[in-house]
Structure formats: structure tokens, C-alpha cells
Amino acid sequence: MAELGKAVIIIGDGMGDWPVSELQDLTPAEAAVKPNLDRLAREGESGMLDPIAPGVRAGSDTAHMAMLGFDPYKYYTGRGPFEALGIGMDVQRGDVCFRVNFATVDSDLRITDRRAGRISSGTDQLAAALNGLQHDGCTFLFKESVAHRAALIIRGEGLGPFVSDADPHAEGELPHEAHGADPASQRTAEMVNWFVKKSYEILKDHPVNKARETEGKNPANIAMPRGAGGAPDLPPFAESYGFTGAMVVEVGLVKGIGKYLDMDVIDVPEASGDLNTDEIAMAKAVVDALQRHPFVLCNLKSPDVAGHDFNAKAKVETVEKLDRLVGYVMDHAGDNTYIAVTADHSTPVAVGDHTGEPVPLSIWGPHMRTDNVSQYGERPCATGSLGRITGKDLMKLLTSLAMRQKKFGA
């Protein structure tokens, strides 16, 4: 019997893309200078991965659940609970949770910037001003995440989770009136609508925003909830697999999945979730976590940020950042470690949002049936020996290679 191995999944968030004319019709991953990713592809096996299923436009949350082996169609209850738990809030049964953007509105409450200039400081003070509000028997718990991101928990009797978004997902529009799909959820919707207006009253004259306006920056003068949901009923990762796992990831949404799975969610202070993140600090955290866990999932957020910003050049640079992260892990992970590099979805710079095309995948390690792929990227990987697989297959492939999967049958 071969020795037990270890496995790492490294995800370039939203890395999948389309050919870009300013990159000579290469995708950002194809255009990047990425010696380590190319070595990984050359020495390993490659293919294309549909995070959920062919053509399905995956979210980061649903894709990560699928790639960790937990069917999102069974377990996903909406974005909010992952965001809230992911940033360290205490989610209780009966709570309804929301992902929130700090946004900028004019005096008619018309949205002029959905991300408040990607505000990078002072959101802790803004959040504190909203946290602990009370209305009609409910308490509003509010906490900032990275940049313009935050989470809201509404706690109280008789709340339902099926609530539409207040965030209209577009600039130039007014906040939407939230609606509930049943009486309990309608009560939640009324709380949301009260909270949105209240947030503007509290934030518009807040000193942090006064200072931003003085500096010519967009004020973070409203909170826009979306992605309502109750706590998902996920089984612990270690119980599902028979070994423990860690996460080295940047954003609350993915951290939340790790926390619901009772994984070791490691905090890397240098990981900003933005284009300037410290990828080597993250790589070191991955290598360190491998001393204690046979499995680590790492997510570099910046390719998705560049995609949402329609910025091809920046996206190329984020792939080069991923390359340095992967190279460090390849060099330091130790023997008998399998490394899979892929994305959780495509965020083409031509679109600025997620699309459903498959993403490149290469798996590297000691016992690969090396194929003819010599470069990492969408089109090189499409010719590889792994063919086209789905997210739910990934942990099975890795646990088989690492000899950590129970045989089904005799």
C-alpha cells in the first residue's frame, strides 16, 4: 500500500476568461508569464473543469462547495450566511443573513457607485454605527469585511429567509423594495427596507464620510443588503473525508464555507483580497498548514477583482501573482503532495461578471500520467488527458491519488 499523500487545491478566483483583443486574442491566463503554472501543466495532467456543470454560471460560494465535494443544489441557502460566518459573526438558527455593499447614493437615494470607491479604510467605524440597531423586536448585527464588503444578520422571532435583494445590482437605480416569499419572509423584508433607509440616515453625516467627501472620494453612505439566507446544514469536512482540511482564502464568502465545514480557516493578515495582496504570505500559510492538515484549499481573489473591473492588464498581473504563489507551494510542499490549480468560475474582463464557461485545471504530483500539455491556460488545458470534468469530481481525483479515499466495493 502506497504512503498517504497530501493535496492542495489552489484557485484563481474568477480566473477563467475569453480571448481579449488587447492581449492579441489570448486570455489573461494564456497571456501571463507564468513559468510555475506552465511547469505544473507540463509535468502533470490537464483538462477543463465545470465548477458546477457545463455552462452553469457559478458563484464563488456554490463553486467552492461543489469543488469541496458538497452539492450546492442540496446545501446552498444563499450568500448571506457564508459572508457573515466568514468574517467571524456568530450565526444562530433562525437568523437571516445578508451580504452587504457599502455604496454611494445621491440625496434621492439613487445609487452612483455600488462600491463606494472601493473604500479601503474606516468601514469598521461605519459598521459600528450600524451594529446593534433595534426595530420591531429585531436586532441588526452588522460587521465590515474587506473593502466595500460587509454582512448583516437580522435576529428576532418569526423571520423567514426567502427575501429579495434591496441592492438593485446597477448604478443609476434606487434601492429595490425587498419582498418576502411568505409571511415570515415578508416580515424580514420589512426589516430590510427599514434598515436600508436607516443606514442612509446614520451614514450620510458620519465623520468618515465627511472626510472622504473632503478628499474627493465617494462616501459610503448607504448599506445595500442582498443574498438573504439562513444557516446551511453542511456536515463537517473531517467527518466527510476522514481527514482534516484547512483554508487559506481572502474573502468572507469563501471563509464562511470553511467555517460551516469546521475546517481550519487560517487568517493571513497580509492577504487583502485585492490586487495588492501578498501572495507569498498566502503561499507560506499554505505550506505551514500542510504540516498540520493533509488538505488545504487556497483562493486568490484578485483575478476576479480585475475581471469585475474590466481590466485585462491587471488580470494578467493577477495570474502572474498566482504563478508565484503556486511556485512557492510546489517548491515547499514536500514529497507526495498533489497540487491542483484551477478557478471557481470565469469572470471575463469583457463582461465584468461571472460566466459559465469551463476553467483550466492542471493536477501535479508524483504519480501523474503526464500528457502533452506544456502550458497552463484555457486552450492548452482543453487538450489534456483529464478531459472535461466537474467540480464534484475534483476531491475524488485528489483523494484517490493521495490514497485517502475508501474503496466503493471490493
Next chain:
Amino acid sequence: MAELGKAVIIIGDGMGDWPVSELQDLTPAEAAVKPNLDRLAREGESGMLDPIAPGVRAGSDTAHMAMLGFDPYKYYTGRGPFEALGIGMDVQRGDVCFRVNFATVDSDLRITDRRAGRISSGTDQLAAALNGLQHDGCTFLFKESVAHRAALIIRGEGLGPFVSDADPHAEGELPHEAHGADPASQRTAEMVNWFVKKSYEILKDHPVNKARETEGKNPANIAMPRGAGGAPDLPPFAESYGFTGAMVVEVGLVKGIGKYLDMDVIDVPEASGDLNTDEIAMAKAVVDALQRHPFVLCNLKSPDVAGHDFNAKAKVETVEKLDRLVGYVMDHAGDNTYIAVTADHSTPVAVGDHTGEPVPLSIWGPHMRTDNVSQYGERPCATGSLGRITGKDLMKLLTSLAMRQKKFGA
């Protein structure tokens, strides 16, 4: 409407493998001299097959069920009932069945050889000494299979099938105490634990073992049950497909599947289930069965035996044995016969156990869309036109080519 064709699936048991350094980083299937398999690949279509699903470590039983079109997640009840029925025992409702190894233990009952020197004769006498034992209202039915393999049926009132293995699956260990997952299964477990001790008392001084010890061979002095299960509820093959099928296979585990499916399970006395098996006798039995049935499944066990023995050279030879078997069938099967050659799982010689990597598949027959694959093996087949499919697809592909599948729709 084209004429009705016939179809054959020929399985090299456990043939899938990893690159092996002593074979110049080829897999055993790639390294073998195999003119017939290469011709089959060259004139047919090739791809990679995941017997159950990508990355799943399949057993022979679950993989064969899936490749015959019967979902193992729905029908599989454990190994025991397939072994028992496969070797001709009468399995009844309420019985609990076990696969058993004849093993060698020292006087402390510590296992020194899990396969009793791969004992090849005299097991019928040892089995007769254990068959028919009675204890606490239960009867123990025991029968030998090939080599060190045997099966046990425990028959009595109030027995449950959810029983852990007495076989510790490792040398140097004591037999495990079997445990039941519920009160009825706990009653079965107590029967198992009684039987294991009783088997040693009966076998240790048996004349067959005395003779083996005189010859310097390991005695088969204990019976180690594992893989408890009740009878599966499989529908008949002919009812499922509208035509009859035969099996030419060597081991009880696979024969049992054929018997539960009410297939024509053909006995080939020259088929030993081991490295020395007579592959041409098996090929002749396949050709003969095709006179009476439109479908035949054939399984050559020896690649798996070589894999479990960590023996790369022997595994290459078993692929060459498979090549001769396939060549004979290609030459004698007659017109309008489609032949698929694949494996039920990988048993890498580096591991000595099943792994979850996909296995090569080539399909050959009169109307193939010939692709560019010119050699049989893991990496050549991975470039073929069939892409990456799963076991459950195989019968559909073959029944379509043979014009024996009912159209779905109009």
C-alpha cells in the same frame, strides 16, 4: 434498418496503472507488446472510462455493475452475496453472505499470510470441514472459490447484514472482532466471531494443512470473513435489455453479478483466475457464447493479481495475455460484432490496491468513426474521440452500435 449486431466487453481486471520507472515511465498496458490491442485501437475509437465516476475508487463488483448498466449506488449490498452466488451457493432472503480468505495465523492467531501462500489445492476439503456448522440457531454454509478465496453464508432467524470485517486486511494483526450496526447485525457479528475461532480449531490440524507444513508451505489454518451483505435486488439482464447475455469470467465476485442478473455464466475449467490462466480457452468460450447470445462480458483477472502483487513485469505479461484473448475474439467473433476492451479499475503496481484514475477504453467494430489513436493504453487512449465517459455509458454505446437499443422519443 441495419442488421442487428452483437457486442462483447472484454475487461482486463485492474489493468489501469501509473507510469512505472522500471518500465521506462510507461504503464504496463503501454509497455506490453500487444499487436491485437493496438489494432483494435487503431481501427476503432478510444477514450478514457471512469468505471463509476471520475476519481471514485471502484471495486470489481461495483464497477462491473456500473459497466453493465446497473447503478451500484442503488443496487450494491456488499461483496459477500456476489461471491457466494458466484461460486454456486444458494443465497436466500435473510441470509448474510461473506467473502472469505483462507489465511495463515500463528498460534496467537496473529496473521502471517493473508492468502495462505495463495493455496491452489485442497481447499475443497478444508471447506467441507467448515460447511454445515451450527451455532445458536444458525447454520454456516461454506464453499471454496479459486485459490485462497471462499464464501460463507450465515443462515438463521433475526440476522442483520451491517457487520464489520473480521479480516483486518493486514498481516501482523489479530483477526478483528466483528461488530454489528444494529441489534440484528450484532447477532450476526457474534456468529462471525464464533466462526473465526472455530475455523482455527478445525483447520489447524487438518490433514491438508499438515501436508502443506511438511512441504514448507503456509497452512490455510483460519477463515477470515469480510464484505457482509444480503442479496441485492437486481432485475434480470434480459428483461432490462430485451436480449440475453453471457459471462465468461474467472472469479466468484463477478460471476455472482451475472447470476443475480440471470445471465448465462459460463464455466471455463481452464480459467484459473491467476497468472497462469488459459486465455485462449476463455476466448473460445466467448466466441462460442456469441453463437447463443448477442452480448458477452469477459473478465481476465490476472492484471489485477499482478497489480496486487506489486509486480510490474508480471502485469505486462498479463496485458499480453489479454492481447491474445482479444485477438482470438476479433478473428473469430464473426461479422457485425462490436468489441470494447477496458478495465474495471486501476490497480497500480506501485500501490497494490485499487485507485480512482480512469482506465483506457477502445471500441472496435464495423462502423466506427476511426480516430487518430494508434496504440492501446492509458495515455494513447486519452487523446481519442470517445473522450471521457463513465461505466454506465458503455452498454448504451454498444447497444446503439449493435442497433439493439430502443429509441427514446420519436
